[in-house]
Amino acid sequence: MPRNLSAFLATAALGLAIAAGAKPALAADDYAFDMVHSSVSFKARHLDISWIHGRFNEVEGKFSLDREHPSKSTFELSIKADSIDTANKARDEHLRQPDYFDAKQFPTIDFKSTSVKAVPGGYEVTGDFTMHGKTKKVTLTLKGGKEIEWMGTKRVGFSTELPLKRSDFDFDKKNIGLIGDEAIILIDCEGTRK
Amino acid sequence: MPDAAAYLKAISIAAGASALVVLALGGVRRPAGAARWNAACILGIALGLASGGASLQLPLSLPPASALARLFEIVLPAAMGIELLAAFERAPRWLAWGLRLILAASAGRILLHGSVYLAGLKGEWTAWQASIYLALCGAALAMVWGLLSWLAERSPGISIPLALSQASLAGGAAVMLAGYLAGGEAALSLAAALAGAAIAASFVGPRLAPQGLIGLGVIGLFGILFIGRFFGRLSTGAALAVLFAPLLCWATEAPLLVNRKPWLKGAIRLALAAIPLAFVLAAAKLEFDRGMRPLLGVDRPLHP
Numbered sequence: 001m002p003r004n005l006s007a008f009l010a011t012a013a014l015g016l017a018i019a020a021g022a023k024p025a026l027a028a029d030d031y032a033f034d035m036v037h038s039s040v041s042f043k044a045r046h047l048d049i050s051w052i053h054g055r056f057n058e059v060e061g062k063f064s065l066d067r068e069h070p071s072k073s074t075f076e077l078s079i080k081a082d083s084i085d086t087a088n089k090a091r092d093e094h095l096r097q098p099d100y101f102d103a104k105q106f107p108t109i110d111f112k113s114t115s116v117k118a119v120p121g122g123y124e125v126t127g128d129f130t131m132h133g134k135t136k137k138v139t140l141t142l143k144g145g146k147e148i149e150w151m152g153t154k155r156v157g158f159s160t161e162l163p164l165k166r167s168d169f170d171f172d173k174k175n176i177g178l179i180g181d182e183a184i185i186l187i188d189c190e191g192t193r194k
Numbered sequence: 195m196p197d198a199a200a201y202l203k204a205i206s207i208a209a210g211a212s213a214l215v216v217l218a219l220g221g222v223r224r225p226a227g228a229a230r231w232n233a234a235c236i237l238g239i240a241l242g243l244a245s246g247g248a249s250l251q252l253p254l255s256l257p258p259a260s261a262l263a264r265l266f267e268i269v270l271p272a273a274m275g276i277e278l279l280a281a282f283e284r285a286p287r288w289l290a291w292g293l294r295l296i297l298a299a300s301a302g303r304i305l306l307h308g309s310v311y312l313a314g315l316k317g318e319w320t321a322w323q324a325s326i327y328l329a330l331c332g333a334a335l336a337m338v339w340g341l342l343s344w345l346a347e348r349s350p351g352i353s354i355p356l357a358l359s360q361a362s363l364a365g366g367a368a369v370m371l372a373g374y375l376a377g378g379e380a381a382l383s384l385a386a387a388l389a390g391a392a393i394a395a396s397f398v399g400p401r402l403a404p405q406g407l408i409g410l411g412v413i414g415l416f417g418i419l420f421i422g423r424f425f426g427r428l429s430t431g432a433a434l435a436v437l438f439a440p441l442l443c444w445a446t447e448a449p450l451l452v453n454r455k456p457w458l459k460g461a462i463r464l465a466l467a468a469i470p471l472a473f474v475l476a477a478a479k480l481e482f483d484r485g486m487r488p489l490l491g492v493d494r495p496l497h498p
Contacts, residue, residue, distance in 0.1 A: 090485045090486070090487075093373065093427065093485070094373050097373050097374050097425070097426050097427065098260060098261070098262065098374055098376065098377060098421075098425045098426060099373070099374060099375050099376055102260060102425065103310075104309050104310050104311070104424065104425045105259070105260055105261060105308065105309050105310075105425060107310045107313075133259045133260075134259075170253070170255060170259070172253040172375075172376055173251070173253075174251060174253075174375070174376075175375070
């Protein structure tokens with residue numbers, strides 16, 4: 001009888017703990033992008049002789065990492081198209097116009113994962129990439145994933161490169177030439193959680 | 195990059211196509227009624243726009259995702275339908291103007307669909323701001339449309355569609371100089387199609403300029419300027435100056451000019467309407483040169 005009583009009390013205590021919001025030890029961890037230590041930049045060919053580099057200054061993102069069940073992990077990224085910065089104001093204004101990003105019509109560039117799997121050194125993330133109003137399935141290989149704790153905050157970092165063709169996203173074909181069709185997007189993100 | 199040869203080719207194709215349709219449909223059997231002339235001009239402009247746009251490879255998609263695509267695939271076809279209906283003698287006048295006012299009121303909303311301007315609290319405008327701006331734009335469009343149609347009834351002639359054509363040409367150039375190439379190119383097709391249809395109609399048609407030419411000209415001009423202003427970098431002042439420039443055709447109704455010969459009145463109308471357009475283009479060129487300087491690296495000489 002006493003054994004049954006202690007088993008009942010233990011079960012009741014566990015139930016109360018769960019009801020009170022305690023997380024199971026193996027639940028996915030949610031991280032928000034730390035934009036002080038993250039960046040989304042890109043490079044594209046100019047006249048097919050050199051590379052132009054630029055970045056997007058306003059980016060939001062979050063990810064949920066389940067290390068035990070990577071397929072349950074999710075990644076999301078949203079880039080403000082009009083935050084483009086190529087270190088040349090006139091060129092930035094031009095790139096925001098409808099001939100290029102059409103930032104008033106398509107204000108954000110978004111990525112949302114649909115499947116995740118663990119690979120050596122990181123994760124392979126497949127998802128929907130939406131740019132210039134067109135959505136295409138892309139696969140990113142995120143390198144990294146090591147978690148450290150610094151000043152009371154847990155941090156995880158990832159890096160990836162995504163080659164894209166502007167013509168796949170309905171950019172005006174006449175404006176492909178001076179600036180090459182292919183652009184490489186470089187994403188370095190650091191996620192934080194308490 | 196702008197390609198002058200491609201632009202000349204597209205202008206020739208658009209003007210030629212619209213003129214041929216007007217000559218073919220309007221000149222086959224005489225005398226032709228107003229509805230027949232109107233239909234010929236509207237179909238001519240439709241073919242001119244399509245062929246000019248195809249020659250320029252305008253970035254239009256189905257379903258329409260951009261404002262330019264919505265102008266060519268929704269707003270202009272709606273204007274064509276209204277003008278075709280309005281030309282029928284049996285169609286009541288109130289119905290035609292009711293439909294024109296509905297289109298004038300909704301054109302801005304259609305063009306801004308899905309953009310940052312209509313995104314509510316997350317967007318650039320609040321719902322109230324959007325309502326006010328769209329109402330003002332609709333009122334300006336309705337005013338220009340109404341005044342030019344009235345002038346065409348009072349003192350007809352091809353100078354009014356030609357004034358709209360030259361305003362479209364100047365508006366397109368200003369949009370291009372402000373950095374939106376495809377938007378400006380679309381205006382070239384419109385200007386050429388309008389001019390082709392108007393000139394062809396003047397050769398074989400009645401002296402009266404079909405109302406359809408004015409309706410399509412006004413709505414097309416408004417659309418190009420609206421897109422240039424809200425999606426490109428055309429200034430509000432430049433957009434308004436180009437939109438209102440054809441209203442200077444009214445100057446020939448002044449007592450001093452009203453009884454002059456029709457060709458002289460037409461020439462005066464076109465000359466007067468060209469004055470604000472010249473100022474807009476000069477300002478746009480100066481701004482373009484200023485904007486291009488850093489892109490070409492001329493602000494940073496290697497050997498100071």
